[in-house]
Amino acid sequence: MIVDVKVCMGTECSMMGNLNLYEYLEELQEDQPGKINLESVVCLKSCKEEPKISPVVSINGKIRSSRRIDQVISEIIQLIEKDEVENSNEVNKA
Numbered sequence: 504m505i506v507d508v509k510v511c512m513g514t515e516c517s518m519m520g521n522l523n524l525y526e527y528l529e530e531l532q533e534d535q536p537g538k539i540n541l542e543s544v545v546c547l548k549s550c551k552e553e554p555k556i557s558p559v560v561s562i563n564g565k566i567r568s569s570r571r572i573d574q575v576i577s578e579i580i581q582l583i584e585k586d587e588v589e590n591s592n593e594v595n596k597a
């Protein structure tokens with residue numbers, strides 16, 4: 504499974520730190536070839552909602568606050584590792 508990551512680059516989110524997040528995720532994508540589908544998007548519409556959680560990122564369709572870059576990266580790595588464990592279990596069953 505490829506982890507689908509959409510980083511909001513709308514005005515609010517990019518000013519609040521998502522430019523840095525995108526750079527970190529580009530590096531992570533290079534370190535994990537074929538595991539992450541990284542995109543930048545214009546606005547995930549969370550900036551219009553209360554309570555404010557911007558800046559935001561979408562991870563496999565779930566909106567997350569990206570105020571803590573370390574937590575975003577940790578969640579993505581956990582999804583990659585979980586997928587690797589599940590794939591190795593399926594290989595062992597065969």
Ligand code: FES
Nearest residue numbers: 511513516549550
């Ligand atoms: S600018 Fe990021 S959700 Fe709107």
